[in-house]
Amino acid sequence: MLHLRDGASVPVDVVAIVEGLGITLEGSTNLGSSASGCLMRVGSAFGILFNTSVASLGYRRFTIGHELGHHQMTHHRRTLFATGQRHLSQPGFISSRWHELEADHFAAELLMPRDPFVAALDRHAPGLDAVREIAEEFETSLTSTAIRFAKLSSEPVAAVVSQDRVVRFSWVSEALGNVPGVGRIPMRPDDPVPSSATLSLTSNPQKVRRAHRVAVNCRSDTWFPRTSTTFALREEAIGLGSYGRVLTILTADYVPDPDDYDSVPRRSSRSEDPWAEGWGTTPRSARRSWR
Numbered sequence: 001m002l003h004l005r006d007g008a009s010v011p012v013d014v015v016a017i018v019e020g021l022g023i024t025l026e027g028s029t030n031l032g033s034s035a036s037g038c039l040m041r042v043g044s045a046f047g048i049l050f051n052t053s054v055a056s057l058g059y060r061r062f063t064i065g066h067e068l069g070h071h072q073m074t075h076h077r078r079t080l081f082a083t084g085q086r087h088l089s090q091p092g093f094i095s096s097r098w099h100e101l102e103a104d105h106f107a108a109e110l111l112m113p114r115d116p117f118v119a120a121l122d123r124h125a126p127g128l129d130a131v132r133e134i135a136e137e138f139e140t141s142l143t144s145t146a147i148r149f150a151k152l153s154s155e156p157v158a159a160v161v162s163q164d165r166v167v168r169f170s171w172v173s174e175a176l177g178n179v180p181g182v183g184r185i186p187m188r189p190d191d192p193v194p195s196s197a198t199l200s201l202t203s204n205p206q207k208v209r210r211a212h213r214v215a216v217n218c219r220s221d222t223w224f225p226r227t228s229t230t231f232a233l234r235e236e237a238i239g240l241g242s243y244g245r246v247l248t249i250l251t252a253d254y255v256p257d258p259d260d261y262d263s264v265p266r267r268s269s270r271s272e273d274p275w276a277e278g279w280g281t282t283p284r285s286a287r288r289s290w291r
């Protein structure tokens with residue numbers, strides 16, 4: 001099994017980890033356009049293939065981490081190899097299948113270990129620039145970095161990935177999710193993107209391909225219509241190039257204090273995501289003060 005030492009330096013050397021486990025790692029030109037990686041089993045040996053047509057180093061590294069996740073989580077094998085000895089992957093929080101999401105979260109936690117990632121967050125003001133700079137430092141994809149950012153930030157932030165005017169994936173930080181009416185995941189996959197700067201961008205494929213970027217100030221009810229008090233949000237969005245997706249980062253300088261809204265029932269439904277570490281477990285007294 002994989003045991004990472006504490007204080008591992010970044011960028012994490014995922015190739016050395018894979019090879020250290022005796023897994024063969026090779027680039028491939030035969031995976032087609034829909035798969036960025038593959039885990040293969042030959043007898044008791046395993047191999048990982050990554051699609052050499054993927055230009056993004058961060059996404060390639062994420063793919064290798066995803067396949068390693070399948071290898072390390074041995075309960076995946078019965079599903080992955082049910083009909084053959086090859087599992088083709090399309091990582092990046094795109095698939096809704098449980099084993100694909102587990103492998104995605106494994107890759108994110110492997111490539112962006114909590115301690116150095118939180119230290120990096122402390123060095124940046126929250127926003128899209130922070131996500132871009134941290135992605136460069138950790139050699140990770142913009143999408144996976146944004147999701148980790150929203151998951152680990154102590155600030156009120158959210159990351160939303162959309163495509164063709166619908167939400168593909170979103171994550172809200174605890175500080176924002178605790179605001180009554182926001183909810184942990186306000187937008188579920190296939191919800192329409194609300195009328196916003198992001199909607200305008202995702203409606204323009206050319207701008208998405210050219211990595212066009214927008215930044216606007218908006219009201220919180222643009223994205224979170226169920227909040228009883230509105231507050232100011234900064235909305236920054238960028239086209240993710242040939243992937244056809246748009247990444248949106250939402251940040252707030254101020255959010256209402258949840259303790260002012262004791263009469264409003266807090267969202268009780270827990271995520272079905274088994275990786276929702278620590279969500280809702282912070283005692284009220286231990287929460288940081290809201291700015």
Ligand SMILES: [Zn+2]
Binds near residue numbers: 070087089091100
């Ligand atoms: Zn997979």
